Amino acid sequence: xxxxxxxDRLTMDFGGLRALCTVDLRVGQxxxxxxIGPNGAGKTTLFNCITGIYAPAEGAIVIxxxxxxxxxxxxxxxxxxxELGMARTFQNIRLFPTMTVLENVMIGRxxxxxxxxxxxxxxxxxxxxxxxxxxxxxxxxxxxxxxxGQADEPARxxxxxxxxxxxxxxALATEPFLLLLDEPAAGMxxxxxxxxxxxxxxxxxxxxxxxxxxxxxMRIVMSISDRIVVLDHGEKIAEGTAAEIRExxxxxxxxxxxxxxxxx
Amino acid sequence: xxxxxxxxxxxxxxxxxxxxxxPVMVIRxxxxxxxxxxxxxxxxxxxxxxxxxxxAWRLLLARKERGRGKTDTGDGTIxxxxxxxxxxxxxxxPALAALALSAAAFPFLxxxxxxxxxxxxxxxxxxxxxxxxxxxxxxxxxLGYVAFYAVxxxxxxxxxxxxxxxxxxxxxVGALLSVLFxxxxxxxxxxxxxxxxxxxxxxxxxITRLVLENWNEFSFGPSGIANxxxxxxxxxxxxxxEATIYFYFIVLGLCLATxxxxxxxxxSRVGRAWVALREDEIACEAMGIDKAxxxxxxxxxxxxxxxxVGVLFAAKTTFINPASFTFLESAMILxxxxxxxxxxxxxIVVGAFLLILTPEYLRAFSSYRMLLFGTVMVLMMVFxxxxxxxxxxxxYRYRKQPESEGCAGG
Numbered sequence: 001x002x003x004x005x006x007x008d009r010l011t012m013d014f015g016g017l018r019a020l021c022t023v024d025l026r027v028g029q030x031x032x033x034x035x036i037g038p039n040g041a042g043k044t045t046l047f048n049c050i051t052g053i054y055a056p057a058e059g060a061i062v063i064x065x066x067x068x069x070x071x072x073x074x075x076x077x078x079x080x081x082x083e084l085g086m087a088r089t090f091q092n093i094r095l096f097p098t099m100t101v102l103e104n105v106m107i108g109r110x111x112x113x114x115x116x117x118x119x120x121x122x123x124x125x126x127x128x129x130x131x132x133x134x135x136x137x138x139x140x141x142x143x144x145x146x147x148x149g150q151a152d153e154p155a156r157x158x159x160x161x162x163x164x165x166x167x168x169x170x171a172l173a174t175e176p177f178l179l180l181l182d183e184p185a186a187g188m189x190x191x192x193x194x195x196x197x198x199x200x201x202x203x204x205x206x207x208x209x210x211x212x213x214x215x216x217x218m219r220i221v222m223s224i225s226d227r228i229v230v231l232d233h234g235e236k237i238a239e240g241t242a243a244e245i246r247e248x249x250x251x252x253x254x255x256x257x258x259x260x261x262x263x264x
Numbered sequence: 265x266x267x268x269x270x271x272x273x274x275x276x277x278x279x280x281x282x283x284x285x286x287p288v289m290v291i292r293x294x295x296x297x298x299x300x301x302x303x304x305x306x307x308x309x310x311x312x313x314x315x316x317x318x319x320a321w322r323l324l325l326a327r328k329e330r331g332r333g334k335t336d337t338g339d340g341t342i343x344x345x346x347x348x349x350x351x352x353x354x355x356x357x358p359a360l361a362a363l364a365l366s367a368a369a370f371p372f373l374x375x376x377x378x379x380x381x382x383x384x385x386x387x388x389x390x391x392x393x394x395x396x397x398x399x400x401x402x403x404x405x406x407l408g409y410v411a412f413y414a415v416x417x418x419x420x421x422x423x424x425x426x427x428x429x430x431x432x433x434x435x436x437v438g439a440l441l442s443v444l445f446x447x448x449x450x451x452x453x454x455x456x457x458x459x460x461x462x463x464x465x466x467x468x469x470x471i472t473r474l475v476l477e478n479w480n481e482f483s484f485g486p487s488g489i490a491n492x493x494x495x496x497x498x499x500x501x502x503x504x505x506e507a508t509i510y511f512y513f514i515v516l517g518l519c520l521a522t523x524x525x526x527x528x529x530x531x532s533r534v535g536r537a538w539v540a541l542r543e544d545e546i547a548c549e550a551m552g553i554d555k556a557x558x559x560x561x562x563x564x565x566x567x568x569x570x571x572x573v574g575v576l577f578a579a580k581t582t583f584i585n586p587a588s589f590t591f592l593e594s595a596m597i598l599x600x601x602x603x604x605x606x607x608x609x610x611x612i613v614v615g616a617f618l619l620i621l622t623p624e625y626l627r628a629f630s631s632y633r634m635l636l637f638g639t640v641m642v643l644m645m646v647f648x649x650x651x652x653x654x655x656x657x658x659x660y661r662y663r664k665q666p667e668s669e670g671c672a673g674g
Contacts, residue, residue, distance in 0.1 A: 051550060082552035094547035096540050107540045111552030113533055118560060120532030121525050131533070174552050 037231035063165035097156035108173025395571025402562035403542025408469030416574020431495035442571025488585025605651025
C-alpha cells in the first residue's frame with residue numbers, strides 16, 4: 001500500500017519558537033487520518049507547511065499521486081501544491097463571500113482549466129467548451145453536496161453548516177487525491193456533524209480520496225479515523241487506531257483528560 | 265417617541281454648532297466705528313441650517329439601516345437585478361439602438377466644443393474601465409494609474425517628435441510600452457498588499473512625473489512637447505472641426521471595443537480568478553490560482569488601457585507636459601471607479617460621464633467644484649458604498665442544468 005503523503009522529520013520555527021519538531025506523518029491511499037492535540041499543538045501549522053503556506057525549516061514533504069512517482073514539494077507555491085493534487089479547507093471558513101455558490105466551486109476548477117486572456121476575449125470554441133464543462137462539473141459537485149438549490153446565491157448568505165460543506169465541495173473541485181480538512185465539524189450541531197461524517201466517508205469510498213483531518217470533536221474522530229496522530233507542543237506524542245489512542249496514558253494526560261470516556 | 269429622541273439629538277447638534285461658530289459668525293468688531301456688532305441673525309441661520317441637515321442625515325441613515333436589514337434576510341439585491349435582466353429583452357434592443365444612434369449623431373448635432381467634451385468623457389470611460397480591472401476586479405488599490413497614462417502619452421509624443429511615427433502605429437506601441445513598464449514595476453511591488461501597495465504605486469506615480477519634469481534631454485521638461493500630429497485619415501486634409509469629429513469616432517470605437525473586451529474578461533476564467541483574489545487571497549491560492557500571475561495580468565492589462573488612452577490624449581490635445589499627469593488625475597480616475605461602482609461596467613460608464621460632464625456644464629459653480637466633489641464622495645460612501653450602479657457580477661448565469669437528474673432534492 002503506497003503512501004500518498006509522507007512527512008519526514010518536519011521542523012518549523014517562528015523566530016525563536018519551535019512550532020513543529022521532527023514530526024513524521026504518513027497518509028496511505030484511501031486512508032482517513034485524524035490529527036488531534038490541544039490548542040497550539042501545531043496542527044494547523046503542520047497543515048500550512050504541507051500545503052506550502054509556510055516553508056518548513058527542515059524535513060521533507062513527499063506526495064505521491066496514486067500510480068505516479070513520489071514528489072518532494074518543500075518550498076512549492078501553494079497554487080502548485082493544489083495543482084499537484086492536494087486540496088484543503090480552512091479552520092475559519094474562507095469562502096469567496098460575494099461570489100455565488102456555483103462560482104465558488106468553479107474557482108476550484110480553475111487549475112484544471114487553461115483558458116487565458118486571449119481565450120477570454122475571443123471566446124473560441126475550445127474556451128466555450130471548457131467553460132461549459134467547468135459549469136457542468138461544478139454543478140454536479142453541488143448536486144452531490146445538496147447545494148444545487150442555492151447555486152446562484154452569494155456564498156455568504158448560506159447557513160453555517162452549508163458554508164462548511166461548500167468549502168469541501170470547492171476543495172473537491174480541484175480534483176485532489178488527498179483532502180486536508182481543518183476542523184470541519186467546528187461549530188456544527190450534532191445532526192450536521194453526523195451528515196458531515198457520512199459525507200467524509202462517502203468522499204473516501206466513492207472517489208478513493210485520502211483524507212487528513214484536524215478535529216476536536218472526538219466523537220467524529222473516533223468513529224471515522226483509520227489512524228489517529230496526536231500532537232502536543234509541536235511533537236508527535238502518539239499514533240495509532242482509535243482504540244489504541246483512547247487507552248494511551250500519555251494522550252489521556254495531554255489531551256483527552258483523565259475522565260475521557262469515548263462513546264461506543 | 266423615537267422621532268422625538270431624534271429631534272432632540274438634532275437640536276443638540278444645532279446648539280453645539282451655534283456655540284462653536286459664535287465667535288466667528290456672530291461677533292464682529294467694527295474697527296472704524298469702534299463698536300462690536302452682534303449679528304444674531306447669523307446664529308439663527310446656523311441653528312436652523314444645522315438642525316435641518318442633521319435631521320435629514322439621521323433620517324437617511326435610519327432608512328439605510330432598515331434597507332440593509334431587508335437585503336440581509338433574503339437575497340434582496342439579486343432578484344431585483346434578475347428582474348431587470350428579465351425585463352431587458354423587450355426594452356434593451358430599442359434602448360441600445362437609440363443610444364447608438366444618438367452617439368453617432370452627436371458630433372453632427374452639437375458644436376466642436378461639445379464634441380470635444382464628449383470625447384474627453386469617453387476617454388475617461390476607457391481609463392475607468394482599465395483601472396476597474398486592477399481595483400474593481402482584482403482588488404489591487406492602485407493610486408499611481410496615471411503613470412501608465414503618462415507613459416502612453418509620452419511614447420506617442422516622443423516617437424512622433426523624433427521619428428514621425430503616426431497615430432495608428434503609436435496606439436499599440438504606447439499600450440505595449442505601458443505594459444512593459446507595468447511588468448517592470450509589477451514584479452517587485454505585487455508582493456505587497458492593500459495599503460502598502462497603494463502607497464508604493466503612489467510613489468511610482470510621483471517618480472514618473474518628476475522624471476518627466478526634470479529629465480530635460482529626454483522629455484523636454486515642464487515645457488512639454490508640442491505639435492504632436494493628429495490622427496490622419498488616408499492622407500486627407502481635415503479642417504479642425506472635421507478632425508474633432510473624426511477623433512470623436514476613433515475614441516467612440518475604441519471605447520466600445522474596451523467595453524466588449526472588459527465584459528468578456530470579467531465573465532471568464534481569468535476574471536473569476538481576479539475576483540477570487542480580491543475576496544480572499546489565501547483561499548484563492550489554496551484553490552490553485554497562481555497569485556502572482558493573476559495580479560500581474562490584472563495590473564498589466566489595466567496599464568495597457570492607460571497607455572492606449574495616453575496616446576489618444578496626446579493626439580487629442582497635440583500638446584502634453586507633466587502637469588497633466590499629477591496624482592489628482594489618478595484620484596479622479598479612481599473616483600470614477602469607486603463612485604460608479606467597483607467591478608461594475610455600467611457603473612463606471614455612468615460614473616465617468618457624471619464626473620467629467622457635470623463640471624463642464626456647471627461652470628457657474630466652478631469655484632465650489634472640489635467642495636461639491638468632496639461632499640458627493642462622502643455622501644456616496646455613507647449611503648451607497650457599492651457605487652451608483654452596484655456590481656451585477658453575481659447574476660451572470662450560465663447554468664445549463666446539466667445532469668440535473670437525481671439532484672432536484674437539493
